[in-house]
Amino acid sequence: MVTVTLTVNGQEKTSDCEGRSLLSDFLRDNLNLTGTHVGCDTSQCGACVVHVDGEAVKSCTMFAWEAQGADVATIEGMAEDDGSLGTIQQAFQDHHGLQCGFCTPGMVMSAAALLKKNPDPTEYEIRDYLEGNICRCTGYQNIVHAIQAAAQTMRAAT
Amino acid sequence: MYDFAVERPTNLDDASRLLAKDETQVIAGGQTLIPTMKSRLASPKTLVSLTGIDEIKGVSPSQGSVTIGAATRHVDVANETRTLYPALASLAANIGDPAVRNRGTIGGSLANNDPSACYPAAALAGDAEIKTQERSYSADDFFCGLFETALSEGEFITEIRFPIPDxxxxxxxxxxxxxxxxxxxxxxxxxxxxxxxxxxxxxxxxxxxxxxxxxxxxxxxxxxxxxxxxxxxxxxxxxxxxxxxxxxxxxxxxxxxxxxxx
Known part of the structure; x- marks a missing residue:
């Protein structure tokens, strides 16, 4: 067993897990943060994307102990303090950027990582950045629209 | 995947000592190893992580060449060699997807020698020198076929030196x-x-x-x-x-x- 202590969405958490526990398992099973989804479990679909020390990673392809001491952000941390939807989440709702919603946590976390680095991405840059996030419902068009709208809202706010 | 013990050395000597034991496996970014372990194609008793060893991370230019620590991630190679060696930077920037590039390392890719991986082509065409904790290889001597390299049991890459081409x-x-x-x-x-x-x-x-x-x-x-x-x-x-x-x-x-x- 390994004892893992990390900060998730601003709160310090400690839990024991096996060496083989993936970060996605640790978040879902140990910390009960089930917003992070596991789609393919083979690092292709991106539903499990979270941020570790500010950078997007696939939490199904990282062991929990590799995040020892790290600052982790998950979809649960994307809402506003009053529980209302965050800017990117709201844009996904406004622009119909989801249908079944399974891929959405990963899409939102990837979009957040992109917009942090590049506040005004082109459509090509958005599609390129989402290479590792698969959606089987939307055809991506409205996801791209949502991220463009979120980028605009976030730029206007700064 | 089967469970295993975890070691996180912070220097090369400790890493070498740990990897000298039987049924140990080195792990860097894990972007290939973890899927391999999930499918039980590998089931080591102990994983020795190199990501806590700072001296094998980072990009350092020197006269006519650039040296890259083995545990340097693709994203860092892409960002830090952009002006020094644009072809290498562009290769690194197009591996996998952004989340994979935030974890995967150059040393891991070279040691794995996947027949469709990008870095082996850069090392071989670039006449790179691949250094381990024990010795140094020319790229010509390093790659020995499908997923095969000259690395011996317990040996791991520490850095790669690329001469800057014209x-x-x-x-x-x-x-x-x-x-x-x-x-x-x-x-x-x-x-x-x-x-x-x-x-x-x-x-x-x-x-x-x-x-x-x-x-x-x-x-x-x-x-x-x-x-x-x-x-x-x-x-x-x-x-x-x-x-x-x-x-x-x-x-x-x-x-x-x-x-x-x-």
């Missing part, structure tokens, strides 16, 4: 789902000598296309390889492409690399 280019025809190279060709020219390394094409893994090197060393233009024939024998066949298709791509991509080398 011009270079990497051209990859992507397998669109994985972004691995269906075929990738890295071309370098240094003091008139050209090296051409091909990944993704051969059943023997990365290799140098020596006929093209000779022709391009005499005349660095796409036309110089026009009459060369790339045989389909020994090329990889899978659902993404036939041997003849891959052989065709080798020449097309070499031409594109020559056209775009700078």
């Amino acid at each position: 011009r270079a280019s990497y051209q990859k025809f992507e397998q669109p789902a994985s972004r691995f190279a269906l075929v990738g060709v890295f071309v370098t020219q240094k003091s008139g000598q050209v090296r051409v390394a091909v990944t993704g094409a051969s059943e023997e893994g990365v290799y140098r296309w020596k006929e093209a090197e000779q022709a391009l060393s005499d005349d660095f233009r796409r036309e110089a390889i026009a009459d060369l024939i790339v045989p389909a024998e020994g090329k990889i066949v899978d659902i993404h492409g036939s041997a003849a298709y891959r052989a065709h791509l080798v020449k097309v991509l070499t031409g594109r690399a020559v056209d775009s080398a700078h």
